[in-house]
Amino acid sequence: MSPSSPLSKKKFAELSRPQQVLVVLLAAVQLSLAVAAWADLARRPADKVNGSKLRWALTIAVNFFGPIRYFRKGRRD
Numbered sequence: 001m002s003p004s005s006p007l008s009k010k011k012f013a014e015l016s017r018p019q020q021v022l023v024v025l026l027a028a029v030q031l032s033l034a035v036a037a038w039a040d041l042a043r044r045p046a047d048k049v050n051g052s053k054l055r056w057a058l059t060i061a062v063n064f065f066g067p068i069r070y071f072r073k074g075r076r077d
Helices: 017-043 053-060 065-074
Strands: none
Touching: 017 053, 017 065, 053 065
16 A cells, blocks of 8 residues: 555544544543443353354453443343
């Protein structure tokens, strides 16, 4: 990739201020979702979880998709 390629890696300091704010905001949302999902999983009895708690704990670590999938598919009422 050439340095001017839109897919070239930039350091955080090289991003514009709005881009930096967006990155920090998305990271905060991702971390908040993961922490909430892990806390729920830790408190929820195993018989109220669809599948293995270990598998869900690992799934939650996958970006935004893991926690959202856990909240939608991983919990039993």
